[in-house]
Amino acid sequence: GDSVTQMEGPVTLSEEAFLTINCTYTATGYPSLFWYVQYPGEGLQLLLKATKADDKGSNKGFEATYRKETTSFHLEKGSVQVSDSAVYFCALKVDSSYKLIFGSGTRLLVRP
């Protein structure tokens, strides 16, 4: 079945460090890919998305490129801030399906 695998956390970084959170997927169809962010005590917010191969989603300094050949959608940011501390979820949705399938989430902790 369709699934998403994320790197285990927590990921602990110092402010201004480079961030990568790995995400790979398995899908029977041709999926759209998403990154959601959950700040403490809040719901999930869409961070960025990509709907076809080689698309790059970007928002708030975060980027991810849809790589069909490696079935990956890794999240990157060049310089993290303390305010980026949150749980990040990679997700996929196959065309015509209503089901958004999430990875297990990766907690990011940024220290001053």
Place this chain on the structure above:
Amino acid sequence: DTAVSQTPKYLVTQMGNDKSIKCEQNLGHDTMYWYKQDSKKFLKIMFSYNNKELIINETVPNRFSPKSPDKAHLNLHINSLELGDSAVYFCASSQGSGTGGNYGYTFGSGTRLTVV
């Protein structure tokens, strides 16, 4: 404010009780969802309604019953609560199957259910 709103935000109840969680969206979306997030932050879809019609019904105990009186509301009723039901329950909505536009699914802020 346009949003997905859930009530209550916190719910503490004893085993065996029956409780309901309510969700409303004013985004004009036609599809609504219930997700469960366990203590390890894992998110799993439970139910989905499209224009009041049940379209996703995952393997969930039949103690859980969703109800959608109209396309702006999706409630979750839980009978005979058990300790393992303790989790955060998120409501979400989307327009159609949710890939259009820049918003995908819009989530509520969650209901933290604690069964004691």
